[in-house]
Amino acid sequence: MALSPQDLHRIAQSRGWRDGRVEVFDTASGKVTVKGLRATRHAARYHLLNGVARLLGLPFLQAAPMPGGRQAQQTEVARLRALHGVGARVPEVLHVDEDHFVMRWLGQDHLGDVIQSHHPQAAALWREAGDALVRLHAAGQYLSQGFARNMIVDGAPAAPAWPG
Structure with missing residues (x-):
């Protein structure tokens, strides 16, 4: 799937992903999801949590690094590409820019919503x-x-599209 220059221009000019961080677009090649760059996170809260965890002798409470900004976007794009490379049903990354990236749209039915709605296949989907x-x-x-x-449930729902 390739995006046209017109689609890339329309995406780049949109306020939607800038204001809400995520936006879905209909393009000439199909639906895509755009994720805007998240602001860099200040490390003070993580240092505080990690200090408290060390004082209490509870290392499992230490914070996982979540830098935000370009580093977070690069990490997400790299993970999606690596997962796609081994055949996982994750969104294909179609375009990366300084302040956003574009990926193929997989759908809108989240496994969590399907489970909470007591869908008849919820247990089977969870196992899958x-x-x-x-x-x-x-x-x-x-x-x-x-x-x-x-995790996105593909289609009817019948199977989870991410990961897998």
Whole structure:
């Protein structure tokens, strides 16, 4: 899937992803999701949490680094490309710019919503998502936020599209 220069210009000029950080576009090649750059996060809160965790002797409470800014965007794009490279059903990265990136749109039905709605296939979908995580780990890959709210259910719903 390639984006036209007109689509890239329209995306670059939009206020939607700047104001709301994420925006879905209909393009000549199909639907895409645009994610804007998140502001760099100040490290003081992480240092405070890590200090308290050390004082309490609870290292598992230490914060995972979440830098925001360009570093976070580069990390997300790299993870999506690596996962796509091993066949995981993740959004394909189509374009990267300084302040946003564009990826193929997978859908809008999140596994978390499907489970909470008591869909008849909710348990089977949950198991499929878990199996997909096992396959990713076996391929030497990982997710930074493999939560049900971040997994898209493809179609009817019948199967989780991310990860797997």
